[in-house]
Amino acid sequence: MKLLEDRIREDGQVLGAEVLKVDNFLNHQIDPDLMMALGEEFHRQFKDQKITKILTVESSGIAPALAAGMAFHVPVVFARKHKSLTLKDDLYTAEVYSFTKKTANQIAIAQKFLSANDKCLIIDDFLANGQAVEGLIDIIEQANATLEGVGIVIEKSFQKGRKLLDERHIKTVSLARIKAFNNGQVEFEEEA
Template sequence: MRMLEDRIREQGLILSDTVLKVDSFLNHQVDTALALEIGKELAGRFADKPITKVLTIEASGIQFAMAAGIALNVPFVYAKKKKAITQSEQAYSASVHSFTKQETYQVTVSKSYLGPGDKVLIVDDFLATGAALVGLVQIVNESGAELVGVSCVIEKGFQEGRGLLEQMNVSVQSLATITRMAPGEIEFAEPVKELVEETV
């Protein structure tokens, strides 16, 4: 998504070869007009599939789930993060290890809001190690809902997240894929051209 890559180049802060701060326009201060465009694109990448619900994780996924929900005219659900490892019969949960914070937390979604019959698009701001997204995929699978795919705003293409999700047979889309970065430098992957299957 060209508009997004341009903003990252202009306003993103590259602190190291793995840390990119985009909190001036995406995840602390949020440019609402840009977030709405991002929502359209997150949803548009799966436009051929019926989607009944968007799923994300608090906090920084919420604005993009909202925007995708607006584009699709469906509700969204945000999973909650909890330190306590109390299992609840009323909730689906998955353990997620945060490499940034070096701690393990539980991701939970009430069983009332996800189940067979739902066709779910998972969205999030970043795809990097994939830890949180793998947890959300496990929750969707446990619920019996159908997972349509995972659509992310920014992917760190040099980390293992995509590989982990694809091993789980999940279809993954990202609006801006960073192939390499360092303070003062950033490279994005060429936009992927859809390949038409030539064999039937």
């Protein structure tokens, strides 16, 4: 998506070989007009899937997921992150390992918000190693709901998350796909 790639080139900050900081429009300060455009693009890409629910993980996933929810007019559920949970009776939970922070968290969604009739679209801000998305897929499976696809704002294609999803034949749409960082510059994948 050219609008997003241009914004990443303009405002993104490359830190080392693997980190892109986009805290001025995506995950600390948020550009609402850009979010709206991203949400509409997710809708364009997944509108034939009859999505009934959008899932994401707090906090950075909430903005793009809500924007998508506005385009689909379906509820958005964000999984809560916890260090650990004792009471689990009415929750679906999954373990998510963060390579960035080198810690494991549990994510949880109340069971009442996910049913076997749901056709789910997962939305997240970043796809790197795919741990958060895998956790949400685990939860969708626990609920016997259907995963219709995964929509990502920024994918770092050189990390393993995209490959894992492709191997499982999951429809994955990333609005910006980063091939590599070269000398502080972002190199995008060619559009298919």
